[in-house]
Structure formats: C-alpha cells, structure tokens
Amino acid sequence: MMAAIVGGLVIPSASAVCADDSRGQGLFKERCASCHGEKGEGVHDEFANPLIGDRSLNELSKYIDDTMPKDEADSMNAEDSAAVAAYIYDAFYSPTAQFRNQPARVELARLTVRQYRHALIDVISDFRGRNDFSDERGLKADYGEFLKPRVGDRPENKIEPGIDHVFNPPKDEKPLTEEELKEAKKNPMKDRRPGDSFRAKWRGAIIIPADGEYEFIAETENGVKVFVNDSRTPIIDAAVRSGNETVFRGSSALLGGRSYFLNVEFNKSKAEKSASIVLKWKRPGQVAEPIPTRFLSPQEPPERLVISSSFPPDDRSMGYERGNAVSREWDDATTSAAFEAADWIAKRRFQLANTRAESDDRTDKVKAFSRRFVERVFRRPLSDEEAALYVERQFAESRDDETAVKRVVLLALKSPWFLYREPGRDATDPHAVASRISFTLWDAGPDDQLRQAAAKGELKSREQVQKQVNRMLKDHRADAKLASFFEQWLKLDRMGELSKDARRFPEFTPELVSDLRTSLELFVDEVVRSDASDFRSLFTSNELYANGRIARFYGLDLPEDAPFQKVAVTNEPRIGLLSHPYMLAGFAYHDESSPIHRGVFIARTVLGRMLKQPPVAVAPIAPDLHAGMTTRERVLLQTKPEMCMSCHGMINSLGFSLEHFDAVGRYRQKEHDRPVDSSGNYLTTRGDEVKFADVRGLSEFLANGPESSAALTSQLFHFAVKQPVRAYGADQPDRLHAGFVEGKYSIRRLLGDIAVTAALDQPAEPAAPVAAN
Template sequence: MRTRLLLTSLFAAFAFSPLCYGGEIPATARTFLSGHCIDCHGSVEPEAGLNLTAIDANLADEKTLAKWIAIHDRVQAGEMPPEESTQPVESERRQFLNSLKQPLATADEKSSEVMLRRLNRREYEYTVCDLFSIDVDVKDMLPEDGSSHGFTTVGESLSISTEQMEAYLAAADVIFDATIGPPKPPTSQLRTDLLTDNVPSYLKDKKIRIMDDGIVMFNRNQAAGKFSDLSTKQPGLYRVKIRAKAFQSDRPLSVSVHVGDVITNRRGKHLVGYFDVHPGDDWTIIEFTDRFDRYDAFEVKPYGTSLGYKSDANTTTIPGVKVGETEIEGPLNPVWPPESRAKLLDGIDPTKATVSDIERILTRVLPQLFRRDATQSEIAAYVGLANEVLAKKRPWIDGLKVSLKAALCSPEFLFLEEPSEGELSDVALASRLSYMLWRSLPDEELLALAEQNRLGEPQVLRDQVERMLADKKAERFVTDFTGQWLELYEIDFTEPDGSLYPEYDELLRMSMLEETHRFFEKILTENLSVSNFIDSDWLIINERLATLYDIDGVESVELREVKLPSDSLRGGLLTQASILKVTANGTNTSPVLRGTWVLERIVGKPAPPPPSNVAAVEPDTRGAKTLRELLAKHRDDPSCARCHDAIDPPGFALESFDVIGGYRDWYRSLTSGDRVKATYGPAGVKRVAYRKGLDVDPTGELKGRGRFSDIRQFKELLMQDPDQITHCLIEKLLVFGTGRELSFSDRDEVDRLVAAVRADGNGLRTLLHHVTQSEVFQSP
C-alpha cells in the first residue's frame, strides 16, 4: 500500500508536471491513470514496457502521441485496467476518454503530413490505355508497388527509385508505339480448317474418335485440341470461331480455351475462358477475340470427362466433346489509321508536320496527362525537347515521341497533385474520385464540372458517382478494391498440395474469384445491406462451386444467383472459397492466420503484432496435434492470451473449411489415419492419396457475446454488432480512395458516417455516397 502511494505521488508530481511538459494532458486524465493504472505500469518492470511514471506528456512528439493514443484505445476497449483489476465506474472511464479526446485529436491533426501519391502500376496502365485508346500490358514492366494498411494506393508506400524511372522510360516507348500503330495496314486473312487435318497421328488410335465432321475428345488434357496448323504468322488481334457440341450426353458439357504457345508451352499461354457446349444436332458456336503473338495458336480441352487408361475412344459410351470446323481471322484492323493514332495526331500528316504541330498536340494532350490545365511554360518546355530532336534532322515522329515520353515520366503525370492543407480543389477532387471508381483519369464531363467549381456541390457529386458506377470502367473498382481489401490478389501466393487437394483446378480458381467479384457487385448495384458481407441467404455460383459447396441443382460454368436453405453454413464472405483459399497455405489452415484476417478485413480491429521473442505457432504436419491444442498452450502466456482471445475464435469458427474452401469434419493427412475410399477427377476414376486425420473442432467463444458451435452461430454473434462491418468498410474505402492512413483526428467523422449510413438503411451504395461526400474524402 505504501509503495502504491509513493508511486502515485511521484506519478502525479513528475509525469504530468505542467512545468516539465507543458500541461497538455488534462488533470482528469492524470487522476484516472494514477488511480487505476499505476500498480501495473509504475514498477521497475512495468507491464508491456509502458512506464507511466516516465512517459512524456509532450504531444508534439510523434512517438509520445502514439503512446497516448494507445492508452486511450486500450481504456476505450475495456482492456485497461485488465479484467482481474478493480474497474472504474463507467462515468469515470467516459470522463477520462472525453478529456483525452480533444488534445489528442488536435495534436494528431497538427502532426499529420500529406504525402504526394504516385499512380500505382494498375492505375498507370488504366490511365494510358484510356488516354490514348490503346490496349497494352505495361503494369508488369513496372516494379511491384509497396503496400500500406492493405492497399497499394497509400502515398507513404509508393516511392520512386532509379529502377522505377528506367521502367517508366521503357513503358513509355511501348505506349507510344502502340498509339502510333504499325507503319502500314496489315492484310486481313481468313483461315478455315477441319480439325481432322490437325490430329496428331499418335492420337488417332483409341485416344480420340475421328468423324466426318470433326473429332470427339474425352480427356481434359486431350492434346488433339491444339490447332498448330492455325497458328498466327504475325502479332495482332484475331477473331476465333469454334464449333462444338456435347457428344453422348443429355446435358451440357464444358470446355476450356487457351491462347498462346500451346504447342511447346515455352512462351506460356493464357486462359480465354470456360464455355458450355450443348447436346443436339446444332453446333454451339464459341466465338472470341483475343491478342495473339507471332506463331501463337489456341487449344480446346473438354472439362469434366475422362476416358480411362484402357478405354477405346471409338467404342466408349461416356460423354465427350465434339469439335468441328474452326475459323481464325486476323490480324483485325478494320480502320486505318487506328483510333489511337487518329486521336493523337488529329489529322496531322507526319511527313509534312512541323514543330508547331507538336505544340498543337501537346496543348491538347498535356492537360489530360496532368489532369489540370497546362501552363504555357510547361508546354514550351516539352516543345523544346522535340525541337532538339528535329534540329538533328531526325523524323518528326521522333520529336513527338521524345516530348510525350518525357511527359509520361514527369511528376505532373505520375503523382496526383493535392494541397497540403485546407480542402481539395474541385479539380483535385475530380482526380481523387476518378482514381477511386475508375482507377484512371477523369473524363471530360468530370473535369468540366470541376473547372466550373460545381463538383463539390452535394447533388452534382452524387449524380457523378452514379454516372461513374454505371460505366463499364467501374468494374475496375470492383476488382481492384476487393483484390486489395480481401487480399484476392494473393490467390496464387500458394498452390494447394496436389496429393491433399487433387480436386483443385483452374476452373475452380477462376470461379472462386468471380464469385466474390459478382457478390460484391450485386450488393453495390442493388444497394443491399453491408451485413450481407457477414451473412447472406444467397450465393452467386456455378456448377464447379456448387460441387465444392455440396449444393444441388446448379449446372453450367455460368455463375448465377442461388438461394440458400435456412440451415446452410454458407452465405457471406467468410465461407466463400476465395477467402478460405487466400487465408490458408497449400497444405493446412491456421486459426491464427484466418482469425487475424477476419479482425483486419471484416471487424476492422487489427490485432497488434506478436512480441519479437514469441515463436510462431505452427501445426504438426504429422497430424499428432491439432493447432487448437498448440494454441491452448500458447495462451498460457498472459501476454499472448490478450491478443489470442480476439484472434483465435474466428479462426476456430472457420476450421470447418479446408484450404480450398470445402467443408470438412476431419483434417486430411498424408501420413496417419485411416485410408479414405474416395475418387476424384473429371469422371471420378482416380483414388485419393490422403487419409482421414483428426476431427475438426469449430467451437469457440467470442468475448462478451457468447459461445458458438460452428460458423453459422459465429456469424450470428458477429451480427449482434452490424456497425462493425460498416465502420470497417468506411475506413477501407477512405484509405483506398484518399491514399492515406486514417488518423485519430478522423475518428469523429468516421463515427458520424457510420451513424448516417445506419440511418439510411446500411446499403453499400449509400455507404459509398456518404464516403465520397465526407469531409475526410474531400480533404488532403
């Protein structure tokens, strides 16, 4: 008792002395901490290394401010004082928080710095493609972007390096050449051939069935679908038409189509898509347009069928895919000059043009590149670069290229210009809005409103958001925001072990991503409640996902909305295969990884990083112990228990789902357990290699809300506080859209937005409108 009185006295006299530290912490806060926190945080070895008898009270210091914000948040969350200690009355706690709130917000606002935000790789590519009306892949020429708070749009993580500038120079060459186009129009050609002429001789015996009007393939890896005789002789855009039908089947079958070096696969290939082909007398026409490089070809493979090693294609009765006549036409370039060239040159003949024509082009293009008016001195500087080239008797087109190349590498293009304080100008707001919803530069209508200083008017801004969401370019927002918010871009970070998860394939991967994109898109388009992200009574799936989810009655590769039964475990984001895939590795799942993901991405309350001296908890790959058992021992350490009490429950709830999103009652093992009598593959002809491991335990307790026995009950507990997903989404959208971390001084505005969205029905589209109308979005 005497020790406590002494420490309390020292704490009050020294740590908060106005004479020493300027008196920035109110007296009520000093009294609260002296009475409730000094026992643990005033000793020689204070808890968590926080010694309140030595903490500075000068909030102008960044580290000191961070400590005080952490103290505020721990008290607000009820984590301090700890449960075993005597708790302050609620009015006392509230008074403490209110007394700290304003000083912390003021200090935070004064210390906040606005960092110029560079266009990230995707924004760069979208911008040049939209600006010059071209289709080029230049993002992969640029170095990987840094990430902060889960997003690659945050200014503090988007630095510039020498390597990056060299990459921009190389990308500018590609952009200009694609814009100008080839020197003369290519000659279009039409190639038509029957597949029977393309069948390799080694496949003609028993592997495929050759018929008068085509061939029938029964195996998903059937090499007969590689049309080497139809390979392209020059790069360009080609139109392909394939005639196919389901053979010996009373229901549609599916095929995949790839384009590229399908013969040797040395240069790689890419997926065009999966298509349904129907039974009957009529052919199903698969038609697509894609870019081919020189000597590229395409291949068609059946999906969901398998002939069997000893079967004969000429006598088998199993379903197959019949492919008939194919056509390939190209390179396609029906208009000369190309749209991109005509748009840039605007009637100027390069063989007769002068430097004044370059000036005319730059006067038109630079304001688009800079997303604002270009000054005469800026235009003159770029014209000067072109003049230097022309003075050396080089072609006029080279002079234009040098000037545009310099503009594409300029800070005015690469960075979004925003003021360091005050409010955004309408022109800056136009860029911020456009790069949020279109991931690209603002169009003429948006800039015109900005130049009239009308974009900041609430109704005008609302109308523009609606117009932009209706545009096809808004698909980029859906893909890019979900790709970063939900970490869908990490879908290929690990590859499921083929022995443990032999059913994982390309179609499943593609379907996973498309399900989540379409799910988000539907909630946004129809302004459904954001609570659907936690739980929904509908899914958007195809046959491949329905098989994984054990849902009957869904056929075809096309995704469609499916109503879920009331007792289904599925619904919402947490049980979607894409989410379950990105929160696991290729072999096993971890409640820690999945729990951390839920806290960060759905609940919006990230767990602090583990202490550096605590080893990570890894599952026993031999199946001897479950990770739950290992985590129970891990929580014996009080410093670990505090975080794991929040992290582990959502991870345990998701243990009923494996690495690829399938439901499970037990873990798969390769080394121990009973053998599993199951097959897999298109026709279920291969026996699985995994064994039945230990049983899954998806039970747990969500602190302060109750126990759950499975993911269904866990989602019900989450739904007790629907504001948490609203709050999380608002924060994520603001970071994504503004390109900066939210700070303590933004919290009141975020809380106001949560209340406003709730009052307006909690719809996602409504939420987006509130975000774009907010003070945070319209400020630097």
Template sequence: MTFFHFNPRPQSKVLPVDFAWKPRCQRMLCIIAAVTSFALCQTIALADDDETMAIGAKIYQEKCVMCHGGEGQGNQDYYPDPLTGDNTVGELAELISETMPEEDPDECVAEDAVAVASYIHHEFYSEAAQIRRRPPRAVLARLTGNQLRQSLADLYARFGDAGWRDDKQGLSGRYYNNSHWDDKKLSIERVDPTIDFDFGLKGPSPEDSEGAKKIDPEEYFIYWSGSLRVPESGRYELIVKSSCSFTLDFGSRDRELIDNHVQSAGKEEFRRSLFLTGGRDYPIELQLRQRKRKTEQPPAYISFSWVRPGGVEEIVPAKYLAPSNQPPVFPLQAKLPPDDRSYGYERGTAINRSWDESTTAAAVEFADVAIAELYPQYKRRHKKDPNENRQVLRKFLKEIVSTAFRRPLDSEMEKHFVDRFVDEIKDDAEAIRIVCLYTIKSPRFLYPLLDKDRPDSYRIGSRLALTLFDSLPADPLLRKEMEKDQLKNPKKVTEVAWRMVDDTRCRSKTRQFLYEWFDLAQIDEITKDKETYPNFDAALVADLRESFDAMLEEVVYSESSDFRLLLQSDWSFTTERLASFYGDAWKPADGQSGRLMRSVHDPIRHVGVLSHPLLMSELAYHRTSSPVHRGVFMTRHVLGRVLRPPNAAFSPLNPDLHPGLTTRERVALQTGEVSCQVCHSKINAVGFAFENFDAAGRYREMENDKPIDASGSYITRTGETATFDGVRELGDYLAGSPDCHRSFVEAAFEHFVKQPIAAFGPNLSDELTQSFQNSGFNIRQLIVSIAEIVANQSVAPEPTPS
C-alpha cells in the same frame, strides 16, 4: 503495464515493433497475458467524471510515469512502447487491477484501477485520444504503381475514340469459304462464346448458324474479333494452340502479338506473357487460315487460352470476351517496384532509385508508343489542319501535357513543356520523346494532389478519376464537363460519380478492395495434402476463384448492393467440379445450367463468402484447419481491431503427436501460455467459430470422433460481449455489428483514397458509417459518397519524407 498496440492509422492492423524488452517488461507481459476472463470487464464501473479522472491522473503520475512516461510515450530504460490500443476501459482496468504496479499489484485495484484506466484511455490510449493529440494529415504521395499504369493507359486512350460496352459475351466470328477475306465468300457469321474448336477434316459446321453456307474443309478463312476483358492487373499468359496458320493481334489492330502466318513446322502451341492493366477491354483479332495442301492435310483445330495471375491454364471463358470492337489500349510493361502496404492500403511514399528508374522506363515506353501509334494517327485526323511552324506537332504535344497535368496549360507552361523543345529539336520523333520524358517525370504528373492551381472543375474531375479509377480524367464526357466548368455543382458531381462507379475501371478497383478486405489479395496458390484431400487441385482452386468472383460481382452490382449479403447469403455459385468435391450444398439449383451456376440454398454451409472454400482453404494449413489464421483475419480485417505482432514465430502442434485431440483442443493447448493469451484470448474466440470447415473448406460435424465445438465470442469496442455458435450465427452477428460496419467503411475509404480517413475530419468515420447504415448498407452508394467527399473537400497534403 502492457496494452494492445493502437495503430494511429485505423487500417494499419500490424505495427512493426522492435521489442527491446527488459527482464521486468518480459515478466510484466506474461502476467498481463494471463488475464483471459471477460466477466470483470462488464462489471467494473466505467466512470469518466471529472473526479475520477483527477484521481486517475494523480495515481498515474505517482506510480506509472517512471516506466510509461508522462504522456504514455514509453521509456527506453523500462518500457519503450507507447500505451496505445483499442481495449475498453473495463479491459484496461482489469489489467491494472491484476498487475500494476509491478512491485505491488494489490496497490491499485477496484476504483483506483478504474480511475487510472479511465484517465489513460481518455488522455492517450484510445483511438479518439490519438487523433485528438496528433490529428492525421493527408500525405503528399506520388502515384502508386497501379495508378501509374492506369494513368498512362488513359493518357494513351485520350487520343482514341470512346469505347462502348454491351452485355454480349464471346467473339464475333466471320467464316469465309476462301483462304482470305472476301465478302462474297462469307459463309457463316456468328458470335462464338469461346475459341475452342476441333474442326478435324470436315471443317467448320454451318448447322448452328442461321443462313450459313457450307464451307470447303480444305480451304477456309476465319476472322474473330472483339475484346478481352481483363478483371485485375497482373501478369497474364495468352496461349493459342492450332494446327493451322494464324495471326493474333492484341491491344491494337497494328500490334501483332503472335505471327504464325507462315506456319512453323511441327509447332502448334504459342505463348506470350504480358502485364495487363485491370478494368480494360483489350481489342483482339484472331485470323485462322486453312490452306489447300499438296500433302496430306492434318485435322484442323484452334483454341485460345490464358493463365490469369495466380491461376491455371484454361480456355478464356465467355464472360471475359466481348464481340464489340474497342479502341486500342496501352498496357505498360515496365517493371515497377512494390508500394508500401504497411498501413493496410497501397501508398506512393517511397522515393528512391528504383522508383526513379522505373518511372524513366515507363516514360520511355510511353514515348515509343506515342511515336509509333499516337502521332501517326493524330496526323491522319488533322491532315487538313494548317501546319506552319509544326503546329500539328505542337498541338499534339500540348494535348499530351495538359492531359497528363490534369489541367489546361497557360502560355508559360506551353513554352516550358512544349514550344522550347519543338523549337530546338528538328526531328519530330525526338521532340515527342523528350516532351514525354519531361512530362511523365514531372511532379505535376506524378503527384496528382498538387492541385491547388487547377481550376475547380479540373481539380474535382481529377480527384474523381483518381479515387474511382486510380487514373487521370481522360474520358471525352468527363473532359467536356471539366471544360464547361460543370463540376462545381455538387449534384453534377454525384451524377458523374454514379456514372463512373459502373465503369470497368472502378469495377476492377472495387474487386481489388474486396479481395483485400477478405485477405485474399496476395494469394498465389493453394495446395493441400494429397492423401487427405486427393481431389483438391489447381483446377478446383480455379473454380473456387471463379465462384468467389461471381459472388462478389453479384452482391455489389445487384440493385440493393447490400453489404450484408457478403456475410449472410445462403447460396453461392458452383460448378460441376465444386459440387462433386463439396457435396449436396454445392449442387446447382433447379433449372440451372452452364459452367457457372447458382447453388441450392443451405443456410448452414453457405454463410455469405465467410464460409466460402476459397477463403477457408486459404486460411488453413496443408492438412488441418487453422483457427488462428481465421481468427486473425476476422479480428484485423472484418472487425477492424488491432493485434500486436507475436513475440516469435511458432509452428502449430503436429496433429500426429496429439492424435486424440481436435484442432480446437490443440490450439487451446498451444496458446494457453500466459505470454500468448494477451492476443489469443481474442483471436481464438472468433477463429473457433469456423471449425465446422476443414482445411479444404468442406463442412464437417465431427473431428477425431468428437463433435465439433464452434462456439465463440467477441468483445466489442464498447465492451459488450457477443456470443455465437458456428459461422451462421457469426455472420448474422457481423451483419448488424457496428464494429464490422466501421471496419468496412474505413477500409473502403483508405483503399479508394489512399489517405487516412481521419485526415478528412475526426468524425468522418462515424458519419460515413452512419450514412452507410442508413443507405441499407449499399456498397456502391458508399463508394459514391467517398468520391463526393474527396472531390468536394479541400485537404492540404503534407510533404512525404524522401
């Protein structure tokens, strides 16, 4: 018999399976797939007493072992796949009653089918059985690519001043009535929300600045400073357009990204591409000079734009600019190989030549910046310290090694990782390079869970930083708490975790998690048929991203941080462009102004972010909606259920060939084959609930002159059937659904910890889900709870197969 595949890791929603089907197994799959009625699942007596289990075991041994193996492991000659999945006993009993044994399906029905189903479910089929038989273990994993970038950024930051952040937006601007910095000539001082100025021939206007003085339009100097807030890791393009001479320093005052001090003839646009690490505030200094000219002076203008990962060129919005000066940031540029995501979250498991070469490149890049920036700065700070036998260099290198290894160094480690190299190498730069290479390539740095020999507070601090920041503990306050051995106190751990949750690095990681849970993490661009959706363009998609981002941030960082608002809120963030395309429901509420505004309330068209056009348009085709994509998303991501990969790829039916059918009718026609229904009876039932939203995410009530049918259903893990009509009813159901709560909790745990949740205890999923519910579904509280569990629980990781 064929059942849904169970992933031994709860978040591994897709299992790569090589189907070496025998003819009899193909026939068996088709027969089982024909079972689409849910009624029987609710009427079968789900007995699990000892007598029933004994009867089931006897029947299984007599009639099922030959094909499926004694423990459901499969048989290469008959049916190679294991009997594992998340169907209920009732669903299994129905399949058995209808199809097994293959030679005589009527031989095992009614109570016998229930007995066999109960035995299979308890012994090896269910998730609980899988965990009981093969308890998951934490895997010894290396740093993922993002963890490596974050760790090196914090290793660099270890030698800088502590940054501070306020709620102000924009860049600090100082305008001088001169061609250079001269405080006596300071005319205007203000915070500019964005850098997008057309000064023309009149020069900067002092009208909006209190106490400002008039500026000579033929000669002036403007100095903008502050920081660029980077929300996500990825490749960014920074763009400055100007008719004047300018320079742009980025990441550090000593790092010149664009030099147009000597103005390039005829060139007014400058672009630079950088990989930036998310959750960081990058210092920025932009200096513009308008000089008197002997020839005719052209109109002056300047703008600062960017292209975010997967985005479009736009003036950098004020929310991503801050007037406060921040310490320098190290953005690693070395190309890193992608990490394994087959379990639903990034894992550092692959150890190969590509990874080895990329970590070497990263070590060399860090060594170069340590030589050029960190050590000169360190020497200036310690210029009065005694330097006999190069003590300043030794101390500098020991701080690098101890921070990278997340622990204080003992005398043997100091000799091995620092002193022997300083003794042998007379050139300071070469000694720094060798120690950095040796340290960053060391398993003590690359494998952060090799922490048994660390003092307790260092181990706890390291796990907090890895869980919440994907990084190492480098912040001055956290280092101080580790040094004073304060983290052995559970209350202190909770206090520190709450502090860290509001840090920009944790905010970036939380944003990444939510994008993954809503299946938007891998989107690049979204396009639609120009004739059907003529105004659906890249600029509209950029606004949708901004709206979606703002909604996530609003929910997570509100006082309640209530997860249910992601599924139930009846408003969203909008722009003028979104209101024009999506209609009245996307108009700004009364009193709203600015670029991004709260929309009016509409409980039908706004259902949390479930109905957000960014999600709806991504889960759709070029011209039509896709109940299948939406149903798969709901089943795997939101409800945490397992789906077997399809036997073969297929294209949707061309709507032009079936002009009289609605999308729902075409999908039902195409997936009605018995070989499809084994999965599509589940997929379609939830996917159809989204049919009120077309391929662009616009609300509709009719399609092809027929009323939209958005009715759907879902069978829970415990066998109950939920019915709903439309996304509003679905969202309200999900807000109270234990399956949805559990899916969110498990996905959050495995995203932040990058280990299977069952490895931390067979009951942890249930306990953490209950705690999440008791907290009022507080997302930030959930993240803190996850960090507490990881910090305080001793879990020995198993070695990763190379």
C-alpha cells in the same frame, strides 16, 4: 464513489472518473510509466509499442486488472485498475485521444504505381476513343476465306461465344446429305474433308477484370496468330508451324476495367489431316482455361498504352497503398516508363494527332496534339508560359516532329504536375476537384465530361459533384476499382498458389482451386454490381457459385459437366464469405484447419480491430504430438500463456466459429471421432459480449452490427483516396458510416459518398512526402 460492476470488475461512473482522474494519472506514473513511458509512448527493452488501441474502456480495465503491472498483477485492486484504465483511455489510448495527440493530415503524395499506369492509359484513350464495351458478349467470327468449300455456300459469319472448335473428319468421302449440309453451315469448323484448306478469323475484344500479367494459350495442330492490344505485332506467331508443337503461348500486361483488341487468325493447309483450335488464358493466380464468354466482346477497341516498365512496390504499412515515399528506384522507374511512353506515342503521333505523314499541316496538328497531351497529363489547362516551355520550345529545338513529341512526353511525364497529386494547387480549384473525384473512383485523371464541368465552374456544390459521381460510378473503371479493393480486402493478392496434402486431399487440384477462386469472384462481383450492392449480403447469402468440379468435391447436386451457376446450400452451416471454400482453404494449413489464421482475418480485416504483432514467431503444435486433441484444444493449449491471450482471447474465439470446415473447406461434424465445437464469443468495442454457436451466428452479427460496416467504411476510404480518413475531420468516419447505414449498406453509394467527401471537404494542410534512402 458511484460505480458499476461489469463481469465482476468495478468500473467507476463517468462522474467518478472525472473526479478521480488525478488518481489514475498518479497511479500510472507510479506503477506504469517506467515500462510504458510518461505519455504511453513505449520504452525500449520494456514495452516498445505505444499504448494505443481500440478496446473498450471496460475491456481495457479488465485486461489491466488481470495482467498489470507486469509480474505484480495482484498489487492493484479493481478500482485502481479502473482508474488507470480511464486515464490511459482518455489520455492517449482511444481513437479520439490518438487523433487529438497526433492529428491526421493529408500527405503530399505521388501517384501510386496503379495510378501511374491507369492515368497514362486513359490519357491516350482520350485521343483514340475509349470505345467501351457493351453488354453483348462473344467474338465476331469471319469464315469468308474458306479456300475449298465442299459444303455448298460459304459459312455465315456470326458472333461466337468463344474459340473452341474441333474438326472431326468423317470416316468416308460420301457426299453430304441435305441435313448434313444444314448442320455444316451452322458449324463451319465441323465436317471438313481432310484435303481441304481454309482460314478463319475471330475479332473483337478481351475484357480484363483486374491488373496483371495475362498468358494467352492457343492449342492447335494448325497455323495460328494471336494479336492482343496490337493489330500489327502478334503475341503468338505460329502461322507456319514447324515440328510437332501444338501449344503456343504469349503474355501481355493488361489493366483492369478495360477491353483490349483481340484478333485470332487460323489456317489449315491441305497437308494437315485434321483441324482444331482452342484459345485459353491464364489469369493471375489461376490455371489455364478456355476464355469464358463473359470476358469476350465483339466490339473492337483501339490500341491502348499499357506501361510495362517495372516499379518498386508502394508502401502498404498502413493497410493501403500510398505514394508517400520517393526513392531512387521509384525515380528511375518513372524515367524508364517515360521513355517507354515517349517511344510508343512518337510512333503513333500522326494517328493521335488525326493527320497523315504527307499532310502539309502535320506539324501544326502534331503540335496541337502535344499541347492537349500535356494538359491531359497535368489534369488542367496550360498557361501561355507553360505552353511555351513544354511544347513550343521543344518543337523549336528539335530536328523533326518525332523528336519534338518525344521531348514533350518526357518533359511532361517527369514533371511534378503529373507525378504528384495536384501539388501546390488551391483545394477549391475546379480542376483539382475534378482530379480528386476521378482518382477516387478510377485511379486515373478526369474524362472529357468531368473536364468540361470543371471548366464551366460546375463542380462547386455537392449536388453538382454528386451528379458527376453518379455518372462515373456506372463506368467499368469504377467496377475495376471496387474489384481491386475486394481483392486486397479478402487478401486474395496474398493467397499465392493454394496446395494441400496430396495424400489427404488428392482431388484438391490446381484446377479445383482456380474454380474456387472464380466462384468467389463471381459471388463478390454479383453482390457489388447489383442494384442494392448490399454489404450485408456478403455475410448472409446461402448461395454458392459452383460448377461440376466444385459440386463433386463438396457434395453438391450438379452434373459433372455443369457450368458455373448459383446453388443454394441448405444442408450445412455454410453462409457468406467467411465459409466460402476458397477463403477457408486460404486461411488454413497444408493439412489442418487454422482457427488462428481465420480469426486474425475476421478480427483485423472484417472487424477492423488493432492486433499487435506476436512477440515471437511460434510454430503450431504438431497434431501428432497430441493425437487425441481436436484443433480447438491444441490452439487453446498453445495460446494459453498470458502474453498470448491479450489478443488470442479474441482471435481464437472468432476462428473457432469456422471449425466445422477442414483445411479444404469441406464440412465436418466430427474431428477425431469427437463432435466439433464451433461456439465462441466476442467482446465488442462498446464492451458488449456477443455469443454464437457457429459461423451463422457470427455472420449475422457481422452483417448487422456496427463494427464491420464501420471498418469497411474507413478501409474503402483509405483504399480509394490514399489518405487517412480522419484527416478530413475527426468525425468523418462516423459521418460516412452513418451515410452508409442510411443508404442501406450500398457499397457503390459508399464509394460515391467517399468521392464527394474527398472532392469538397477541406482537409488540414498537407504534409511533405518522405524521402526514402
């Protein structure tokens, strides 16, 4: 029998495996099936998990030879183990076998929570105008209402980088000199006399990077109103101050990839002896800070519909959000959201219909708006019968147009045509194609240009679809979609509030943690939005975004008050995402590093490897119990048992590559006065061994090896399309990955390729959604 020897283990050749397949099957039935099931499906109280995975055949053979059968590992020789491994691998273990035995198919899916909210906000934006923000930054400052100008002409209105002004009254009341007059005109909030009263306004937009609850904070000893996404009702109303309060707060739920109206009205009375104002915000997961200029725009957008109704979380058991289950809680949430939207729209029906309450034709215009609204919500034109049901009948049976609009909105938003992704539609229907494109790129319905292309039959060929995709990738909503993907991919949404042992790391403050989060976001954003959008740069860059606070803590050469800027790190092996301080601190314990947490992230997320859940929860060995041991030695001791090493043989070695960085991500050469050992190795899915001395070697492999880029390809597909990639063809992961490589690892191009695939490649017949209890 022809065979090869790999690592001391005899592996039969392909021809030998084929010839000896019945032997492997016989050995499996005789020695393995009682614990693993006749078809590897698992046996309760023995090995309940099915025999599926992503190990190479060589790795699987070695694992079986070392550990199986249970408690009788020596009862099979290397050739027996190899024969069993070959049978298992081909019959049900490998990804190819898994797809053959249980083909993936597209599931009929409802909208996810994100899709529901983003779809509705864009429907209303179609009627009010998107007024997307340009590259100009800052807010329009209006100083036209100074009541007692003591410094010559009225101050000039201009674009301000932010709202952070302090009034410092002079010690005397002498007239201002010519130079002081010039300076006062440049900075109108400075050098006012204590007895003066004045007002100022700042208007424009706040640019929201990601979905979430945003808290706005105005710090002033004077009067202030702050309006966000609503020009009539302020979220902070302290125009008339009482008591000594100087900090005022208000919150608003906002969706990423869009700008929202912002207006700040400030006033100082004669009785107030000083004047100052700072406008801050608190982003999800971060501390309060003055709003950076990059999130301010002088362009004023219209009010947007942001649904605040609470929804149950979507299923993420497959690693991405899916709308695969319908529960009573979800149904109740959609009803609550529909009532919220109906009230909001009915109050603004005349604006949305471009008419006035006193106009003679207002009912006709409101009715026309209602039909267009339903068409936007259904993401297709209405038939005459549908128009009669959803619009004409509601107006005929309502006492007034306000009630009619509410009924139209409620009926439309509770319809399966809105709540489900193109139910019962021909996959080649141009409007269904348009919806698949827009939801993949934006998590929302088609815009006017895409709808027009569908109506004209211009979404039939790949070239036609690619043209629309290229246009839509330039939209800020595509940026927001990618930002949301990387937030999940990097597990930022699960980091929580990072805190460390205050005795060991007293300077690791919430403010520093927030700065580190900003540093990581700036780095990822720069890579993704760059012209190259090169995935490999995430692992190979030796530059770190830092400000003065980060520089002081991590020993970088910057002034203490330095703003965020890129700093080249050359004096330590810090490179790319894996050794970014925020990631290192996030995947670590309160006071010690954690090779296991770091290794699991690299294995499961970056490399896309399948890892079984540990059979039991095991607390880490306390450092005090083995005071002389390094973290590496303690981890090896704890995971030494055979049942652990099936996964930890991979996990530990990957995590050890980052042992030069402690619990807060600071570089160290020694631990307990002993040199840190950050070497490791990794056995690829092809059976090749990769060795590395530290994170630099590992990052080089991740940047250029096929596993990490292939993993990202499937992960981005799942996140964007909300369906299994193999449902679009068993070879679809390989085809998309080949295109990713050919496109020089451009992340944005990959998202575009995914959108084209989702739009035009015909999947298997969809499965029905799951009804949850």
